[in-house]
Structure formats: structure tokens, C-alpha cells
Amino acid sequence: MLGLPRLVGAVATLPFEPQVEALKSGRDLTRSELSRLDSRWSIARRFTSSGEISAELAAIKMASADQLPERATTERRDLIGSAAELLRESLSEGPANAFAWARYAAALSEEGRPEAIDAWRMSVLTSPADRRLLLWRSQFALARVAQLAQIDRDLLDSQIRLAWRHDRDALLRFARRAKPAAVQILRAALVQRPEDAASFEQALR
Numbered sequence: 490m491l492g493l494p495r496l497v498g499a500v501a502t503l504p505f506e507p508q509v510e511a512l513k514s515g516r517d518l519t520r521s522e523l524s525r526l527d528s529r530w531s532i533a534r535r536f537t538s539s540g541e542i543s544a545e546l547a548a549i550k551m552a553s554a555d556q557l558p559e560r561a562t563t564e565r566r567d568l569i570g571s572a573a574e575l576l577r578e579s580l581s582e583g584p585a586n587a588f589a590w591a592r593y594a595a596a597l598s599e600e601g602r603p604e605a606i607d608a609w610r611m612s613v614l615t616s617p618a619d620r621r622l623l624l625w626r627s628q629f630a631l632a633r634v635a636q637l638a639q640i641d642r643d644l645l646d647s648q649i650r651l652a653w654r655h656d657r658d659a660l661l662r663f664a665r666r667a668k669p670a671a672v673q674i675l676r677a678a679l680v681q682r683p684e685d686a687a688s689f690e691q692a693l694r
Contacts, residue, residue, distance in 0.1 A: 523553045540582030544589040547575035551592060554599075569599045587616035594629065606636050613644045623652040624659050631671045649678035653685055661692050 518526070526549045534542050554568035573596040579589050590612035597605035609629055612622065630637060630645040637645065652660045664672055672693075679685045 518552060520553070520556055523549055523556070527553065540579035540586070540589075543575045543582075544579040544586055544592070547572040547579065547589070547596070548592055550575070551596060569596050572596050573600065584611075585615050587612045587619055587622060590615060591622055591625065591629075598629075598633075603636065606630075606633060606641060610641055610644060613648060617644075617647065618651055620651075620655045623648055623655060624663065627652050627660070628663060631667070631674060634670075634674065645674070646678040649675055650681070650685070653679060653689065657688075657692070661689075664689075664693060 527546070531546065534546060550568045550572040554565045554572070557565045557568075573593065576589055576593040576596060579586065580593065583589070590608050594605045594608035594612060597608055609626065613626060616622070627645065627648045630641065630648070634642075634645075649660070660675070664675055667675075676686065676689065679689050
């Protein structure tokens with residue numbers, strides 16, 4: 490009987506796990522898919538206090554916010570605020586969740602809060618080599634480089650080097666549309682390995 494709530498939560502979400510994994514991999518879902526996910530994960534959350542359920546529901550709400558038109562400012566703000574609260578709940582239970590920290594950083598940034606960098610830093614420190622997060626974390630920090638302390642700059646450099654090692658095509662696509670200042674930071678991060686720096690310059694031509 491004590492295990493029944495967790496079982497109900499698992500049963501409610503199991504058929505939709507592939508879509509949640511797709512969110513983690515950066516694939517866009519349709520609004521109808523996100524609506525179904527939100528409904529199922531909200532039901533599951535009534536039966537279990539699992540931090541993982543809260544984190545995944547937050548991801549669904551943030552993806553839904555991203556699909557709203559620009560004029561829907563109130564609805565977007567409400568979704569982001571709800572996601573931030575869910576993530577605080579999740580991280581209080583399981584602070585080693587790098588995805589939850591990354592999403593919390595994104596939510597705090599949407600709210601204009603400087604603690605977003607602290608959450609980004611925690612995402613890197615809890616799982617520095619997670620391939621699914623390398624490019625996103627590099628882009629996030631590059632967009633806020635003026636807010637970074639020296640330790641954050643060092644972490645950013647390590648994320649860039651790992652992103653180049655594991656998915657150079659994606660990093661190059663970003664570099665080709667990035668501002669010159671961001672490209673200079675990419676260059677500086679790769680200069681420790683001359684072969685990487687040379688490959689980067691060659692590919693950018």
C-alpha cells in the first residue's frame with residue numbers, strides 16, 4: 490500500500506517517456522504532445538513527491554512557454570514561474586540533477602534573476618561531460634559572459650572544448666551565426682589544443 494502512489498505515478502507516465510527523452514535531447518514537440526504530457530505528469534505528481542516527476546513537468550511547461558506567441562506574455566510568465574517552483578522542489582530532493590539545474594538556470598534567466606548563473610554553474614559541476622547539455626550550456630554562458638566570474642569562465646572553456654570533441658558540427662553551426670565576440674571566446678577556449686584550434690579555423694572558412 491505504501492508503494493501504491495509511486496506505482497500509479499509510474500503507470501501514468503510510462504507510455505510518454507520517449508517524448509520526455511526527446512525534450513532532453515532538444516527535439517521540439519507539438520503543442521498537442523506537450524498538452525498530453527502536461528496532463529499525464531500533473532496526474533502523476535498528485536500521487537508521488539518524486540523530484541524527477543517535478544523536474545520533467547517543469548521541462549514540459551518551459552517547452553510549452555517557448556511555443557507561445559510573443560503577445561502571450563502573461564501566460565508565458567505563469568508557465569515559467571510554475572516551472573521554476575517545480576524545479577526548486579525537485580532540486581531540494583535531488584540536487585545532483587544536471588538537467589534540472591540547467592532548466593532552473595533558463596527559468597531564472599527568463600525571470601531576469603542573476604542567480605541564473607549560479608544554477609548554470611551547478612549544472613556544469615554536477616555533470617560536466619553530459620553530451621546533451623554541452624552545447625546548450627556553452628551558448629547560455631556565452632550570451633551572459635559579462636556576468637561570469639573567473640571560475641565560470643574556466644567552466645565555460647571546458648564546456649566548449651568538450652562540445653568540440655563530442656559534436657563539432659553543432660558547435661560550428663552555432664559559431665557561424667554567433668557574434669564575433671562569442672567566436673573569439675570559442676577560439677580562446679580551443680587554443681590549448683593546437684590541432685583543435687586549427688580544425689576550428691579551417692572549418693569556419
